[in-house]
Amino acid sequence: MGNSFICMTKKDSKDVGSRSKRMGRSQRKLVNEEELHLQALSMALQQHQLSQRFEGSMSRRIGSSRRHAVSESFSANKQVPINLENIKIKKFVLIHGEGFGAWCWYKTVASLEEAGLLPVALDLTGSGIDLTDTNSVTTLADYSKPLTVYLENLPEDEKVILVGHSIGGACISYALEHYPQKISKAIFLCATMVSDGQKPFDVYAEELGSAERFMQESKFLIHGNGKDKPPTGFMFEKEQMKGLYFNQSPAKDVALAMVSMRHSPLGPIMEKLSLSTDKYGSGRRFYIQTLDDRALSPDVQEKLVRENPPEGVFKIKGSDHCPFFSKPQSLHKILVEIAQIP
Numbered sequence: 001m002g003n004s005f006i007c008m009t010k011k012d013s014k015d016v017g018s019r020s021k022r023m024g025r026s027q028r029k030l031v032n033e034e035e036l037h038l039q040a041l042s043m044a045l046q047q048h049q050l051s052q053r054f055e056g057s058m059s060r061r062i063g064s065s066r067r068h069a070v071s072e073s074f075s076a077n078k079q080v081p082i083n084l085e086n087i088k089i090k091k092f093v094l095i096h097g098e099g100f101g102a103w104c105w106y107k108t109v110a111s112l113e114e115a116g117l118l119p120v121a122l123d124l125t126g127s128g129i130d131l132t133d134t135n136s137v138t139t140l141a142d143y144s145k146p147l148t149v150y151l152e153n154l155p156e157d158e159k160v161i162l163v164g165h166s167i168g169g170a171c172i173s174y175a176l177e178h179y180p181q182k183i184s185k186a187i188f189l190c191a192t193m194v195s196d197g198q199k200p201f202d203v204y205a206e207e208l209g210s211a212e213r214f215m216q217e218s219k220f221l222i223h224g225n226g227k228d229k230p231p232t233g234f235m236f237e238k239e240q241m242k243g244l245y246f247n248q249s250p251a252k253d254v255a256l257a258m259v260s261m262r263h264s265p266l267g268p269i270m271e272k273l274s275l276s277t278d279k280y281g282s283g284r285r286f287y288i289q290t291l292d293d294r295a296l297s298p299d300v301q302e303k304l305v306r307e308n309p310p311e312g313v314f315k316i317k318g319s320d321h322c323p324f325f326s327k328p329q330s331l332h333k334i335l336v337e338i339a340q341i342p
Contacts, residue, residue: 001214003251011183021293021327022173032121034314036135041311049199051292056101069186071273076149082115082336082340083340084116085116086340087336087339087340088131088184089159089161089184089185089339090116090117090118090121090339091117091118091119091120091158091159091161092112092118092120092161092162092163092335092339093119093120093121093122093147093150093159093160093161093162094108094119094120094121094122094158094162094163095124095147095162095163095164095168095171095172096121096123096124096127096128096165096166097121097164097165097166097167097168097169097191097237098166098167098168098206098264098269099127099241099261099262099263099264100127100128100166100257100260100261101123101124101127101128101129101130101260101261101262102121102122102123102128102129103121103128103256103260104165104257104260104324104325105119105121105321105324107324107325107326107328108121108324108331108332111328111329111332112332112335112336115332115336117336117339120150120160120258120324122146122147122150123146124144124145124146124147124168124171125137125141125142125144125145125146125265126143126145126262126265127262128184128260130146133224134224134232134233134262134263134264134265135222135224135225135232135233135265135310137182137265137267137268137321138205138232138265138267138268138289139267139268139271139272140170140171140174140267140268140271141174141269141275142265142268143171143265143268144171144175144268144334147162147171147172148175148176148178148179149172151175151179151182151183154182159181159182159183159184160182160184160186161173161184161185161186161187161335161338161339162176162186162187163185163187163335164186164187164188164189164190164191165189165190165191165322165324166189166190166191166295166296166321167191167192167200167264167268167269168189169189169191169192169193169194169200170189170191170192170194170200170268170269170273171197172186172187172188172191173186173192173193173194173273173275173280174273176275176280176283176285177273177274177275177276177279177280177281178279180279180280180282180283181239183281183283184284185284185285185286185338185339185341186283186284186285186286187285187286187287187288187335187338188285188286188287188288189288189290189323189331190265190288190289190290190293190295190296190301190321190323191287191296192269192296192304193285193304193305193308193310194273194275194304194308195273195275195288195307195308196274196275196276196280197272197274197275198270198272198273198331199266199270199272199273200269200270200271200273200326201269201270202298203296203300203304220234220235220236220237221234221266222235222263222266223234231266232255232265232266232267233263233264233265234263234264234266235261235262235264238258241257241258241261242253242254242258243294244295244321245257245295245320245321246293246320246321246322246326247292247294247318247320247327248292248318248320248326249320249322249325249326250325250326253322253325254325257315257322257325272303284311285310285311286310286311286312286313286314286338287301287304287305287312287313287314287317288313288315288323288331289301289302289313289314289315289316290315290316290319290320290321290323290327291316291317291318291319292317292318292319292320293297293319293320293321294321295320296321302303312338312341314334314337314338315329316331317330319331
């Protein structure tokens with residue numbers, strides 16, 4: 001099971017009264033915010049979970065003669081109505097992207113639990129609080145092992161909804177190929193939804209260049225086995241990560257990411273996937289696009305769904321590459337909407 005956090009928010013109160021009252025209120029607020037952040041970090045390690053509320057999204061379906069777009073907004077105190085009777089599969093398995101860990105899903109876990117659903121966030125091998133040396137993770141099978149072990153241990157008649165973020169899309173594609181009977185739906189969240197014979201890295205080729213060039217010239221590579229050996233991982237510099245991943249995310253979530261992210265193993269993203277029509281191709285896939293994404297541009301995401309069409313496509317306005325931080329309510333609403341699709 002992955003990490004999760006307590007998240008508590010307050011509306012800023014208006015300044016009233018004397019300067020001394022304002023200063024007192026400001027100091028108390030600062031202390032409270034620091035306490036809440038420390039509490040959140042502590043509770044992540046203890047695997048406690050709380051709630052978040054809902055926002056709007058826009059969606060459309062592929063395969064329909066009429067495209068349906070919806071934009072809704074909700075006040076902080078109003079929940080999205082959910083009919084659990086319409087949701088047959090209630091268990092969500094959340095798979096993080098490169099550099100992240102189960103901790104990044106803390107808002108999503110909280111809101112899904114509050115809605116009566118059953119989220120599970122996993123740390124992939126060498127990620128989050130998994131103690132495996134990232135430099136030893138050389139294949140997609142290695143990287144995805146926590147997910148495949150989880151699926152193998154499910155009761156025979158139980159299925160789950162998979163959600164894969166960014167490079168985590170390759171992991172849920174791998175799972176669709178090897179455990180199709182365990183997966184009700186697979187949701188690609190601004191993720192590498194590749195076709196048969198493609199590498200996850202190919203998705204980023206337009207922005208990063210060819211895999212061969214990246215391996216030879218990139219300054220983000222990590223040589224965990226020595227400079228004279230092939231690179232084992234990669235990680236962007238902090239300021240670049242802020243611009244690529246978190247351009248719309250709250251400052252506290254960005255700070256959390258900066259102290260929690262680890263470098264990503266290189267082998268899994270350079271591996272070609274073998275995806276068959278009868279296994280992977282029979283799975284129910286959905287894609288969530290993020291429209292202010294600088295890591296995986298909206299154009300690239302559109303190309304992915306055009307070349308490898310899923311059953312449904314949903315869009316989140318104003319979201320960066322991390323909608324679980326920047327648009328958690330919108331993400332929640334879409335996940336619940338997909339869960340309710342017959």
